[in-house]
Amino acid sequence: MREVQLPLNQTQKVRLQAALQQLQDSSAASVTVSDTIPVNQEDGVLKGHGTIELDGEVVATLCGVVERVNKLVYVRTLRARYKPEVGDIIVGRVIEIAPKRWRIEINFSQDAVLMLSSMNLPDGIQRRRTAVDELNMRSIFEENDVICAEVRGFQHDGSLHLQARSQKYGKLGRGQLLTVPPYLVKRRKQHFHHLEQYGIDLILGCNGFIWVGEHVEARDNMVEDQENKPEQQISQSNQRSMNLEEQESIYTPLATRQNICRFANAVRVLSTLGFNLTVEVISDTVDFSTSLNLDMHEMLGAEFCVQIAEKEVKRRSSISKKK
8 A cells, every 4th residue: 555645734734733632642641661650559450561560660661552451551562563363354465375275465474374275165065175176276366366364373383374264255356455554453343344335345454454345245155055956057057157257347337446446545544644443434534525525536635634633633522521
């Protein structure tokens, strides 16, 4: 993702600095190395990651934001590389095809591995993988393909393994891949979002890779349907589906392409400002740009970026007043 350049004039610089200062004052306590973390002389305080006890005080050993869970106090670092957890939804890019596996770049310290046995085959039938399937791996994913998968876990050798056993996982096409700092994407129950009114899909990868693309239906019942059909009907249905896919891949509606670009620019602006990325915040940014009658390229301008920061200040101040 190309970074957004903001040629701010003097007035815009003052407005942006004032907005960011107000946001920083209203956010959680941030610390740098050797800063004292106030614990109000509480008894039984548990010192977690990024903290140490020094001369009877809790001192930060990392730069970040102070977090508290009951009596546990720890420092959550910012701008760190992605740390995978089992069950994370990630978006990655295929960089190599190896025997019975694909190597995937996921913005981690090492590449992830997607085994041939850890994903559904194109025919949708559950069976053992054969040598023919291994020879046809390039017809499933090839180099530079963008895919979506789930973190399966770590192996004894330290390698990270993925799985794609659901129809919602797999190859992504007709869209844009955006890269943001992983800490801007929080782990939530839902990372797949179908924005029906815009006709697009939004996938917020926990690894900081975000996909904005044309909507594709995920059919999980395909396996059950094919198991109940004769082989001749299966081959005919597969041929019809291939013909439909070829026809659909020829053309993407102009309105859908514009919506993809608008949402992608919204992600770029929010990432530049360092705001957390959720489907609600991204949609609000798109709606705000539409209400101002801005073109897609104007969303990357300095004035719109300043307006988004000021809008966030008003939103947080209204929330604090309600409390």
